[in-house]
Structure formats: structure tokens, C-alpha cells
Amino acid sequence: MDTAVIIVAAGRGSRMGGPVPKQWQMLAGRPVLAHTAAAFAGMPLVLVIHPDDRARAEALGLDARLVDGGATRDASVLAGLQALEGTGVSRVLIHDGARPLVSRALIQRLIGALHYHEGAAPALAVTDALWRGVGGLVTGTQDREGLYRAQTPQAFRLAPILAAHRAHPGGAADDVEVARAAGLDVAIVEGEETNLKLTFPGDFARAEAILKGREMDVRMGNGYDVHAFCEGDHVWLCGVRVPHGKGLLGHSDADVGMHALTDAIYGALAEGDIGRHFPPSDPQWKGAASHIFLAHAIGLARSRGYDLGNCDVTLVCERPKIGPHAIEMQAELSRIMGVEVGRVSVKATTSERLGFTGREEGIAALATALLVRS
Numbered sequence: 001m002d003t004a005v006i007i008v009a010a011g012r013g014s015r016m017g018g019p020v021p022k023q024w025q026m027l028a029g030r031p032v033l034a035h036t037a038a039a040f041a042g043m044p045l046v047l048v049i050h051p052d053d054r055a056r057a058e059a060l061g062l063d064a065r066l067v068d069g070g071a072t073r074d075a076s077v078l079a080g081l082q083a084l085e086g087t088g089v090s091r092v093l094i095h096d097g098a099r100p101l102v103s104r105a106l107i108q109r110l111i112g113a114l115h116y117h118e119g120a121a122p123a124l125a126v127t128d129a130l131w132r133g134v135g136g137l138v139t140g141t142q143d144r145e146g147l148y149r150a151q152t153p154q155a156f157r158l159a160p161i162l163a164a165h166r167a168h169p170g171g172a173a174d175d176v177e178v179a180r181a182a183g184l185d186v187a188i189v190e191g192e193e194t195n196l197k198l199t200f201p202g203d204f205a206r207a208e209a210i211l212k213g214r215e216m217d218v219r220m221g222n223g224y225d226v227h228a229f230c231e232g233d234h235v236w237l238c239g240v241r242v243p244h245g246k247g248l249l250g251h252s253d254a255d256v257g258m259h260a261l262t263d264a265i266y267g268a269l270a271e272g273d274i275g276r277h278f279p280p281s282d283p284q285w286k287g288a289a290s291h292i293f294l295a296h297a298i299g300l301a302r303s304r305g306y307d308l309g310n311c312d313v314t315l316v317c318e319r320p321k322i323g324p325h326a327i328e329m330q331a332e333l334s335r336i337m338g339v340e341v342g343r344v345s346v347k348a349t350t351s352e353r354l355g356f357t358g359r360e361e362g363i364a365a366l367a368t369a370l371l372v373r374s
Contacts, residue, residue, distance in 0.1 A: 009097030010069025035100035095153035122191035217373035221267030238329035322348030
């Protein structure tokens with residue numbers, strides 16, 4: 001994946017109080033930082049930490065590169081950016097560890113904006129009246145036209161933002177300030193009221209309420225597909241080329257397992273099936289690789305604020321034998337959907353020589369997908 005995430009979590013958070021920095025305090029039974037990292041599941045992650053917190057970070061069990069931060073936020077960001085140099089990553093999201101409620105929908109909006117801009121950042125327009133005050137008294141007003149409340153993650157093409165940080169003297173409020181000082185254009189992307197930064201003790205109660213509300217938004221879909229055998233020397237199953245004495249007949253590559261899973265995701269979204277989005281009457285999809293369909297389905301889910309909780313695919317056939325390829329299939333589906341392998345199940349069964357699968361006339365597949373509001 002060419003987009004990586006830097007989570008900055010080296011600060012001490014003195015305004016919050018408590019025995020440990022706020023990113024390590026408990027929120028809904030888990031450290032704040034565990035919630036923050038979960039929002040970016042499936043993406044390469046760099047976690048910038050205070051050296052004293054390394055044991056805590058390792059205890060999270062994240063698939064992340066741990067980097068020691070600096071004395072300031074921008075020094076910590078630079079350390080994270082340098083850790084990505086030469087890795088093949090071309091885009092980066094820079095996020096505060098104390099913002100645990102960022103949604104997948106916002107993440108996707110930011111990544112999309114990088115197709116047209118060198119940087120993009122979420123913000124909310126200021127709608128309240130603004131006052132200036134001294135000693136507890138109002139001394140004047142401030143025009144709110146064109147003012148925004150900045151949020152993270154802030155997204156950039158890696159090479160320009162790395163060069164900008166290296167050239168900056170330090171002391172920037174955020175990465176947008178660093179980018180603008182280097183002459184980079186930064187697009188404003190609509191932020192989210194729920195993407196709050198934990199700053200004061202009362203913020204934890206608000207965050208827990210938001211998390212509780214999200215837990216209730218769960219959707220499930222089922223998919224079923226069948227393809228007949230035809231002449232050939234291999235079949236495509238769950239993204240893996242499996243040698244076999246026959247092929248599978250279909251308008252696309254006839255990947256019956258991936259088709260069933262794609263339909264399960266569409267079903268959870270009440271979006272019909274593959275045929276609605278990729279009509280077989282359209283010649284451009286003749287022989288198409290089925291990962292195109294699956295990537296579209298999971299992308300549609302994320303654009304609506306959902307991510308994959310887990311999925312389960314069952315292939316029904318006498319042959320080819322699925323067991324030797326199941327782990328590779330699991331890994332390929334997880335790669336296509338950008339989720340951790342532990343959220344994807346692939347297994348097989350026979351029909352005890354009964355029916356068309358028992359007579360080895362074709363393969364059937366069933367799939368279930370669970371989507372959770374992210």
C-alpha cells in the first residue's frame with residue numbers, strides 16, 4: 001500500500017491530568033491509542049512515541065514501526081517521516097494520537113483529495129460568534145468569515161512534506177503550517193464534529209458516548225454464487241490461481257469465492273449485487289479480474305463510514321482441493337480489502353457427491369460479511 005500513517009503520540013498532555021499521558025489512559029476499556037490505531041487498520045503504521053512509553057506501545061500488539069519522538073511535535077513528525085523514506089510509500093497521513101474517533105469515511109476523503117493537491121486537511125467552519133476579551137470582559141469581536149477549526153489526520157504527498165519539515169525552523173502548530181511555509185497547496189476537506197481531540201477530562205465522557213453510539217450501527221450481508229466448469233487448466237478462487245484440469249465459465253474471471261464475498265458486502269449496504277454495478281452486458285467487464293469488484297464494494301462501504309468487521313467465505317466443491325491454498329486466499333482477500341488477515345476466513349466443504357458440485361460440474365460459494373460503522 002502506498003499510503004502510510006504516522007500517529008504522533010510522544011506528548012505528555014499536562015492539561016488532561018492523570019497518572020499517565022492522555023494517549024495511554026483508558027477509554028471504553030482500551031488505551032486511547034489502541035482506538036486511534038484501529039481507525040487505520042490495514043494501513044502501514046508508524047507510531048511516534050516518547051522513549052519512556054516503549055513498553056506500553058509494544059504491549060498494544062500493533063503491526064507498527066515504533067519511532068522515538070523529539071522534544072516538540074514537529075520534531076516527532078519529522079522522525080516519523082524519515083522512517084518512511086525509501087519504503088515505497090508516496091502518501092502519508094499524519095494524525096494525533098489523542099484523536100481516537102476519526103472515521104474511515106474521513107480518511108478516504110483525504111486520500112482522494114491527494115489526487116489533486118499536494119496536501120489536504122480536515123476542518124470545520126467556525127459558526128459561533130468570536131469575541132476578544134481581557135480580564136474576563138468582552139473587549140471586542142472577531143469576524144468569523146473564512147475561519148476554520150483544524151483537525152487531523154492531515155494528508156500529504158510524502159516527498160514534499162518531508163522536504164518541508166526538513167527546511168522548517170520548528171515551532172509550527174501543525175503540519176499544514178509547515179506545508180504552507182514551503183509553498184505547498186493544502187485543500188480543506190470537510191471534518192467531523194465527532195473527530196474530537198481529547199484535551200480535558202470531560203472529553204473522555206463525550207468520546208465514550210460517541211463510541212457507544214457507533215457500536216449499535218452494524219450491518220450484515222450474505223452472498224451466493226455458482227460457476228460451471230469449462231475447458232481450462234486453472235481456476236481463480238479468492239484471488240488465487242489454482243491449477244486444475246478445468247476452468248470456470250463466466251463473463252469475468254469467474255472467481256466464484258470473490259463474487260460471493262463482493263455480493264455479501266453489497267448486500268450489507270442494500271446495494272444489490274455485482275450485476276448492478278458491473279453489468280455483464282457491458283463488454284468492458286469481459287474477462288475482468290474480480291478484485292476490481294471487491295475493491296469497489298469495500299470502497300463503497302468505507303465511503304459511507306463502514307469498515308469490515310469480519311467476513312467468512314465457504315467454497316463448495318469436490319475438486320480442486322482448497323486446503324493447500326486457503327491461507328494464501330485469506331491473505332489475498334485481506335490485501336485487496338485493506339484489512340488485517342484475522343478478519344478474513346476462507347474454508348471449504350464438499351456436498352458429499354450430491355448435486356452439481358458433487359458431480360463436479362461446477363463450484364458454489366457462500367459468503368457472509370459484517371460491516372461496522374467506523
